[in-house]
Amino acid sequence: MYFLSLISLDPTISSHANFTIAKIEYKNKYQQISLQFTLNNVKILFVIKGYLKTISNIILPRMCFICEKKIDSGFICAECRMKIKFIRSPICRGCAKEMKPSTTSCRVFSSSYLHCRSSDESEGGIQRSKITIKDSVVCWDCRKKNIPYDKLLSCIHYEEPIKTLIHLFKYCNYDYLAELLVSLMIDYLLKVGFNAKRYDLMIPVPSHPIRLKEREYNQSYLLAKGLSSFFKVPLRSDIIFCSQLRPSQTKLKKELRYKNVEDIFEVKNNLENKEIILVDDIITTGATISECAKALKEKKASLVTVITLAKAR
Numbered sequence: 001m002y003f004l005s006l007i008s009l010d011p012t013i014s015s016h017a018n019f020t021i022a023k024i025e026y027k028n029k030y031q032q033i034s035l036q037f038t039l040n041n042v043k044i045l046f047v048i049k050g051y052l053k054t055i056s057n058i059i060l061p062r063m064c065f066i067c068e069k070k071i072d073s074g075f076i077c078a079e080c081r082m083k084i085k086f087i088r089s090p091i092c093r094g095c096a097k098e099m100k101p102s103t104t105s106c107r108v109f110s111s112s113y114l115h116c117r118s119s120d121e122s123e124g125g126i127q128r129s130k131i132t133i134k135d136s137v138v139c140w141d142c143r144k145k146n147i148p149y150d151k152l153l154s155c156i157h158y159e160e161p162i163k164t165l166i167h168l169f170k171y172c173n174y175d176y177l178a179e180l181l182v183s184l185m186i187d188y189l190l191k192v193g194f195n196a197k198r199y200d201l202m203i204p205v206p207s208h209p210i211r212l213k214e215r216e217y218n219q220s221y222l223l224a225k226g227l228s229s230f231f232k233v234p235l236r237s238d239i240i241f242c243s244q245l246r247p248s249q250t251k252l253k254k255e256l257r258y259k260n261v262e263d264i265f266e267v268k269n270n271l272e273n274k275e276i277i278l279v280d281d282i283i284t285t286g287a288t289i290s291e292c293a294k295a296l297k298e299k300k301a302s303l304v305t306v307i308t309l310a311k312a313r
């Protein structure tokens, strides 16, 4: 009855080339309601502003996911956001470990996949001149390893207050927290001057189909989807597959994790000259992303940059 009375107040019904068949709007000082029906993609636009929203906030007040303080919008309050520990540059491009600025220098290791590029090569496009030598740092531990990706960027330390949220996102079906987590990643990547323009593909670390059925979604896919949409890098989840079901990495000791993921990923496409962003949720030992990157490089990917939401210490 309420809506019918509004329609009679100020209806605007039109039929245009864009297939909009009805547009109904009502607006006054305190409220705005608009309904739009379109035929092209069966889209129904429904906007309610004003005191109707206020009523819904009274019935279902929005609370900070971390401290449960009342908030007007978003998932967490400003105070809790301030407590999130972002990883500070300069970081090691092999393990994303924070390094002291005074210890940073460019090292070249021809025997390893991981090699130091000049600042111009490390990021292409218009922002090249902004990239500093900090992006070419490799820590002592990573110099001894044969790391198959070219660069790792990890955004947040896997600690409270964000640790609980990531756990909810990953294991408890809070898939909609992807919106918050992706926004934190974007904030970080913009701050460190990450230039996505050079990349051809955005690929999430895949889940085994059985694991996917248990969890209902691949958390890395949701993160990659958000980043892909913002940075305008095509998302592809049909390139790399997890072909063998192995025990979860979280249940294994660190020294067993590399063996556990050995040869579990398969890539079918030829990736010659493709520059790829590989997305995962958390890096612990780096075993999973290394195995993924190895499979991509075996199919001739020319550059693999790994981006993870969080880094466990």
Ligand SMILES: [Zn+2]
Binding pocket: 064, 065, 066, 067, 068, 069, 076, 077, 078, 079, 080, 081
């Ligand atoms: Zn809070």
Ligand SMILES: [Zn+2]
Binding pocket: 092, 093, 094, 095, 096, 097, 138, 139, 140, 141, 142
């Ligand atoms: Zn390192």
